[in-house]
Amino acid sequence: MKNYQYLTSGILESYLLGLVSEDEKQEVERLAATDPEIQAQLQELELDIERHFLENAVPPPPALKYTILEQINKTEIKKWGTEKDDQSKQKDSDKSSDKPNYIDVEVDDTHIRVHKYWRPAFIAVFVLSKIFLILGLYYYFKSSSLEQEINRLKATTEQAAPTLPKQTQ
Structure with missing residues (x-):
């Protein structure tokens, strides 16, 4: 019964996604080592998560490959263990600690891509x-015409019926 509660608690999914604390991580690893049911569930969940990520993967822009290859071709290949190499590593580490090194990616595509279900949803809305x-407009005009009709009928009934004297008790 304890295994069922543990399997349905969601901690295994959190463990696989890296969202658990260090204590919970050690507990899951300890239980997976001792209990084959938990180990099998972990493997199944890992395959499901991997399949989900592969099915929903977003391909990188085509220009990114060109940019990366261009940067690789510009870098020099140095031999290991040379004095210049050690000095350049120190300079590079100083530079990298000051400012992060980002690759600028420009997308040539001018169209915005959206999920295929947004268009029919927008049309329906x-x-x-x-x-x-x-x-709303129909019922607004209908109610205003009915008010006019009521006012007209009140006016005709007041004109047609003589005023009755009030009765005293």
Whole structure:
């Protein structure tokens, strides 16, 4: 019963995603080493998460490959253990500690890509808003015409009926 609660608590998923504390991490590793059911569940979850990430992976922009290859071609290949190499490593480490080294990526694509379900959802919301607008205007004008009709009927009944004297008790 304890294993079932442990398996359904979500801690294994958090462990695989790296969201647990150090104590919880050690506990999961200890239980996985002793309990084959937990170890099998961990392997199954790991495969599911990996499959999910691979299915939903976003490919990098095509220009990125060109930029990376261009940077690789510009860098010099140095022999290990030379004095100049050691000095350049020190200079590079000083530079890298001051300012992070980022690669600027420019996308040549001018179109914004959105999920394929956003378009029909937007169209449905647009159509529904127009329907509600038309219904709102219809009922507004209908109620105003009914108010005018009520006022007209009140006026005709007041004219047609003579005023009755008030009865005293």
